[in-house]
Amino acid sequence: MSATIIRLGGVLAVAAAIVFWWQTRAVEPPAWTEAEIVVLRSLFLGSLPPLPPDPSNAVADDPRASRLGERLFLDPRLSANGGISCATCHQPVRHFTDGLAKGQAIGTSKRNTPSIVGTAYSAWLYWDGRRDSQWSQALSPLEDPNEQGTNRMHILRVIAGDEFYRQQYEALFGPLPDVEDTVRFPNVTGPGLGPDWDAAWSPMTEGDQASINAAFANVGKAIAAFERTLAPAATRFDEYVSAVANGDLQAQETLFNDDEIWGLRLFIGEAQCTQCHNGPLLTNNEFHNTGVINSPGELPDKGRAAGVREVLADPFNCLGVHSDDPLRQCAELTFVRTGPELIGAVRTPSLRNVENTAPYMHKGQVATLAEALLHYNKAPDAMIGHNEAKPLSLNTRELHQLEAFLKTLSALVDEHQFESM
Amino acid sequence: MNIERAAIRLFVICILSALLPQTAGAHGGVVEEEDLCIIKVNYLRAHFKVYQPRVSGHEQFCEDLPVASESVFVMEYQHDALRSMPIDFRIIRDVTGKGRFARMEDIEEIDDLDSVTVFYQAALTEPDVFSVVHEFVEEGDFIGIVSATQPGTSKVYAAVFPFEVGFTGIGYWPFFIAVLLLLQLHYLVMSGRLRRWMGGRSSGIVTGLSLCILTFASADRVFADDDTFLVTYTAPAGAPEINRIHSWILHVESADGVPVENAKIEVSGGMPEHDHGLPTHPRITEELGDGDYRLDGIRFHMRGYWEITVTVITEQGSSVVVIPLQL
Numbered sequence: 001m002s003a004t005i006i007r008l009g010g011v012l013a014v015a016a017a018i019v020f021w022w023q024t025r026a027v028e029p030p031a032w033t034e035a036e037i038v039v040l041r042s043l044f045l046g047s048l049p050p051l052p053p054d055p056s057n058a059v060a061d062d063p064r065a066s067r068l069g070e071r072l073f074l075d076p077r078l079s080a081n082g083g084i085s086c087a088t089c090h091q092p093v094r095h096f097t098d099g100l101a102k103g104q105a106i107g108t109s110k111r112n113t114p115s116i117v118g119t120a121y122s123a124w125l126y127w128d129g130r131r132d133s134q135w136s137q138a139l140s141p142l143e144d145p146n147e148q149g150t151n152r153m154h155i156l157r158v159i160a161g162d163e164f165y166r167q168q169y170e171a172l173f174g175p176l177p178d179v180e181d182t183v184r185f186p187n188v189t190g191p192g193l194g195p196d197w198d199a200a201w202s203p204m205t206e207g208d209q210a211s212i213n214a215a216f217a218n219v220g221k222a223i224a225a226f227e228r229t230l231a232p233a234a235t236r237f238d239e240y241v242s243a244v245a246n247g248d249l250q251a252q253e254t255l256f257n258d259d260e261i262w263g264l265r266l267f268i269g270e271a272q273c274t275q276c277h278n279g280p281l282l283t284n285n286e287f288h289n290t291g292v293i294n295s296p297g298e299l300p301d302k303g304r305a306a307g308v309r310e311v312l313a314d315p316f317n318c319l320g321v322h323s324d325d326p327l328r329q330c331a332e333l334t335f336v337r338t339g340p341e342l343i344g345a346v347r348t349p350s351l352r353n354v355e356n357t358a359p360y361m362h363k364g365q366v367a368t369l370a371e372a373l374l375h376y377n378k379a380p381d382a383m384i385g386h387n388e389a390k391p392l393s394l395n396t397r398e399l400h401q402l403e404a405f406l407k408t409l410s411a412l413v414d415e416h417q418f419e420s421m
Numbered sequence: 422m423n424i425e426r427a428a429i430r431l432f433v434i435c436i437l438s439a440l441l442p443q444t445a446g447a448h449g450g451v452v453e454e455e456d457l458c459i460i461k462v463n464y465l466r467a468h469f470k471v472y473q474p475r476v477s478g479h480e481q482f483c484e485d486l487p488v489a490s491e492s493v494f495v496m497e498y499q500h501d502a503l504r505s506m507p508i509d510f511r512i513i514r515d516v517t518g519k520g521r522f523a524r525m526e527d528i529e530e531i532d533d534l535d536s537v538t539v540f541y542q543a544a545l546t547e548p549d550v551f552s553v554v555h556e557f558v559e560e561g562d563f564i565g566i567v568s569a570t571q572p573g574t575s576k577v578y579a580a581v582f583p584f585e586v587g588f589t590g591i592g593y594w595p596f597f598i599a600v601l602l603l604l605q606l607h608y609l610v611m612s613g614r615l616r617r618w619m620g621g622r623s624s625g626i627v628t629g630l631s632l633c634i635l636t637f638a639s640a641d642r643v644f645a646d647d648d649t650f651l652v653t654y655t656a657p658a659g660a661p662e663i664n665r666i667h668s669w670i671l672h673v674e675s676a677d678g679v680p681v682e683n684a685k686i687e688v689s690g691g692m693p694e695h696d697h698g699l700p701t702h703p704r705i706t707e708e709l710g711d712g713d714y715r716l717d718g719i720r721f722h723m724r725g726y727w728e729i730t731v732t733v734i735t736e737q738g739s740s741v742v743v744i745p746l747q748l
Contacts, residue, residue, distance in 0.1 A: 293474050294493060297554065305549040343549050380479035383472055384495055384550045 029261040032244055039268045044241040045234050048280040051120050055325035056318050057135050057221045059172055060228055068168040069226030072219065077158050078142060080106055080149035080190060086141065086223070089113040095353040095411075096230065101295075101364025107146030111301075112364040115357060118350055120228040122285040123332040127346040127362040128307025129287060132333055134224035136316035139216060143192035151192035152216035153185055153200075159219065173218045177211040184208055213315070217322035232281065232352045233411035237264075240408070256408065262398075263405025271376075271392055271402055276348040282409070287345035291380050291387030295363035300383040303362070304342040312336070343385030355407045369406055373399045458483045458692065458726045460496055462569045463578035465503050467496040467551070470725075483725040483747065484565075484584040489557040492586075494565070496551040503551070506569040507544035510553045513537045515562035515583060523564050523583045539563070544570060560587025649676060652731050652742040654716075669716040670709065673733055680712025681735060688716055690729035699727075721748055 032040065041047055051061075059065035072078065076085040089103040090096040096116040103109030111127050119125060125137035141147035142155055156179045159165040169176055179185045185208065186200040201209065236255055243251035256264070267273045276284050287304035294300045311333070316322050318330035346362045360366040366375060377399060379389040394402070460469040471482040472493045486492055498504060514537045517527040531537060540555040557563075563586060568579045653672040671688075673681040690699045699719070707715040721727060729744040 291479065293479065294472075294554070296475060297491060297556070299552045299554050300493060300495070302549050309548075340549065381481065383474070383479065383493060384497070384552060 026258055027262075029258055029265060036265075036268065037244060039274070040241045040244055040264075042278065043237075043268075043274070043280060043282060044245075045232060045238040045280050046242065048121075048232075051228060051231075054120070054133060054135075054224070054228070055327070055329060056133055056323040057224055058324035059218075059221050059225050062172065062225060064168060065172055065222045065225035066229055067226075068165070068172070069222040069224065071164070072223050073226055075158075078148055078150060078155055080154075084148050086138070086148075089141075089147075090116050095357055097357045099358065101359050103147065105141075105147045106149035109144075109146055111362050112359065114349055115353070116227050117230045117352070118232050118281045119230075121281060122283075122347075124285060124287075124307075124311070124347060126307065128301075128303050128310075129347055130307040130310035131314060131316075132311050132318050132330075133316075134227050135217065135220035136314060137220075138223035138227070139220040139316060142219075145191040145193060149191045151188055151190070151197055152212055153179060153188055153192075155219055156212065156215050157187075169218065169222075172222065173215070177208070177215055179212075185212065210321075214322060217316055220316070221324075232350070235352065235409050235411045237405075237408040240264075257404075259401045259404040260408055261405075263401035263403070264408075266394065266398055266402050267405055271394060271398075272389075273351075273376075273402075277351050282351035283348045285347060287342055287347055288388050289341075289344040289346075289382050289385045290376070290389045291344075291382035292346075292361045292363075292365055292375065293380075294383055295365055298363070300344060301346065301362060302343060302384070304345040304347075305340070305385075308336060308338050308342060341385070344382055345385065351406060352409050353411055355410050369403050370399070373402055459499075460567060460580050460582065462503070462508075462567055462580045464500075465506075465569060465578060466499040467503060468499065469582075470495050470497075481725060484582055486557070486584065486586045489560045489586050491554060491556045493552060493554045496567070498550070503569060504548045505546060505572055507546050507572070508551055508567060508569045509544040510540075510542040510551075511538055511566045511568075512540040512555060513564050513566070514539060515564050517564065519583075520562065521583050523581060525566075525579050525581050528564065528566055528581060544568075557586050561585075649737075649740040650674065650681060650733050650742060651676065651678075652733070652744065654729075654731075654744060656719075667719060669703075669719055671705070671714045671716050671731065673712045673714065681733065682708070682710070682712060683735070684714075685734040686714055686716075687732040687734070688719075688729065689732075690727055692725055692727050 054060040073086045073090075076083050076088070078085060084105045088105055089098045089109065090113060091098055098104070098113045101112060103111075103113040114127065119134060119137075123129075123132065125131040125134065131137040131140060139152075143149075143151055156176060159169050160176050160179050166176065177185065185204070188197050188200045190196055204212075240252060240255040240260075243249075243255055267277075276286065276288055278284055287307075289303065311317055314320070318325070318333045319328055323330075354360075355369065358368060360369070360372045366372045373394075376389060377392045377394050379387055379391040381387055458469055460467050469483070471484065471486060472479070472495070473482070473486055473488065473490045474493060476488055476490045494510070496503075496508075511534075513528070513531070513534065515523065516531060516537050517523045519527050528534070535541075539557075540553070542553045545551075563584055565582045565584060566579060567582075568577050570577050651674045653674075654669050655672075656667060656669050671686065673684060673686070675681055686705045688703050688705070690703075699721070703716055703719040705714045706717040709715055725748060727746040727748060729746060731742045731744065733740050733742065
């Protein structure tokens with residue numbers, strides 16, 4: 001009797017071992033087909049086209065403007081409390097993000113701090129695309145009460161009071177308005193929004209208002225000239241694609257393990273990631289509603305539906321008087337898409353360095369990559385608008401493989417690239 | 422018809438009628454049940470949905486909310502005029518005493534509206550979608566009031582919707598007790614003990630009836646009706662569950678109470694507010710006799726207001742019965 005039990009137990013143990021082996025056995029991924037290699041190449045950093053010109057910014061590619069812009073980017077004097085710079089949230093060592101759900105500056109920012117790297121390739125800035133150039137975007141945090149909390153007059157005073165800034169500014173853009181005359185140009189502390197600012201601004205002559213706005217726009221153009229230089233660095237993924245394209249099997253084996261290869265196959269295939277995360281920056285820079293839950297205590301984000309109205313009304317947009325392009329080539333703004341399908345839609349972020357830019361989503365609602373993948377696997381109904389994504393039905397192992405692949409998209413940070421971090 | 426069958430029949434009919442308020446009637450008998458997930462601000466319509474994202478994630482509720490928690494109310498406009506109208510949104514504790522039947526007139530009678538207000542969003546024009554968020558700190562009965570002002574005039578359109586936060590009903594215990602009693606009765610009848618114990622025909626019927634009355638004295642007899650037929654339904658496992666395919670039993674009677682047999686019955690349904698139908702195509706799979714029909718393959722994939730349309734076709738003609746259902 002006991003012998004029978006032992007024999008039965010043995011058979012069951014062997015059966016369980018076989019099942020376990022079958023489920024967890026390493027399956028070697030098949031070789032990439034020609035068509036798949038074409039897709040891989042399209043995601044490869046080597047396929048990134050040269051920087052698109054920004055005709056709205058005459059100093060966009062001027063190295064002097066870029067040097068001035070970098071100093072301004074890192075300067076905490078451009079804030080109401082003297083302690084916040086652009087780099088407070090866009091930290092160079094963190095791929096120009098901050099590791100927080102929402103930016104923390106003078107107050108708490110409305111959304112998650114996105115990276116700046118590669119944004120010169122995007123027609124739209126911010127999660128909701130409420131700005132249409134790097135330079136018009138750079139102006140906005142300076143006057144946001146929760147971010148740098150200052151105003152354009154204060155910014156120009158900092159520039160006028162700093163010999164390097166003044167000299168560099170005037171070499172690029174001509175003379176600064178005489179902001180030291182506090183009768184013509186009243187001194188206002190606090191953000192460029194609200195009654196104090198309005199009371200100081202409205203008595204100014206139209207000519208003075210225009211010259212202040214133009215000089216303020218120039219500050220943005222210098223910062224943008226710096227931001228344009230922030231290009232993504234090659235990753236293990238790019239090396240792998242290079243090895244695949246060259247048929248170098250040995251390099252392929254050293255660079256990617258089977259899980260990472262399976263993850264990449266899912267990424268370009270069944271998981272449908274490349275519907276939005278496509279091109280060498282792994283983003284289409286377009287707006288999509290993917291049914292992300294609201295941030296605790298907040299209304300669901302209206303996203304692009306509100307952002308598109310804001311960019312059309314922005315005096316610093318491509319069609320505005322501060323654009324340097326006499327031809328006003330503003331196809332994106334002219335043919336911009338509006339309508340209810342933009343409700344709750346936000347801009348697709350790049351997946352380069354995704355492992356190091358947690359938390360995720362527009363309000364930092366999702367803490368980990370695994371959680372983000374679960375969200376897309378489930379594709380729940382959107383709270384407002386419609387979720388464009390469809391459930392993926394990937395199993396745990398496939399989700400793990402996708403995550404393994406996403407971690408190959410990390411690039412090293414050159415810590416010596418920036419002078420004062 | 423012998424005594425056992427008569428007693429069981431009485432009991433089954435009793436359960437059929439008593440179960441209905443456990444399901445459709447759980448909402449409390451709101452007259453305008455059909456408008457639950459559509460908010461009608463006068464002639465202006467909007468999809469209405471509520472989320473409790475911290476406790477139920479992306480699950481949608483129509484108006485009643487399971488717990489006191491952060492609640493996001495969303496109105497997706499069906500009528501474009503709402504895009505340009507200032508809309509204000511107020512939630513008050515229900516002090517009208519009218520419950521489900523509270524109307525604007527009852528709200529107007531409240532002397533100090535502010536003292537009973539738990540949430541107020543001042544008038545706001547929202548061109549895309551209107552939403553408000555409120556964290557309920559206690560369970561109870563509340564009334565939502567939405568007012569939209571016609572721009573350029575002082576015309577105000579309002580919608581009033583009473584709702585409940587936290588489940589305060591008695592649950593499904595009566596149903597389980599009924600099932601146990603039915604099984605016990607079945608055993609007694611089949612084993613012949615009941616007859617021996619009662620010792621007579623007439624007292625059998627009386628006992629069946631009195632058992633029925635004892636168990637379900639408080640139950641309302643609620644059914645969807647039509648001039649020609651009464652259709653009573655029951656979901657055998659209690660209230661219709663979300664995302665589980667299950668069966669119903671439909672009982673069809675003529676207006677004068679005669680069971681309708683050999684009818685052809687077609688069933689369809691959907692959520693009128695969401696413009697979508699049932700996720701399945703349920704069918705009658707068996708006629709059980711005495712006007713009872715087994716409906717298989719029914720499934721609901723969303724909470725909210727559903728309508729199940731039952732078409733009864735007999736030699737005399739066809740007739741449509743709509744069963745309103747709040748899940």
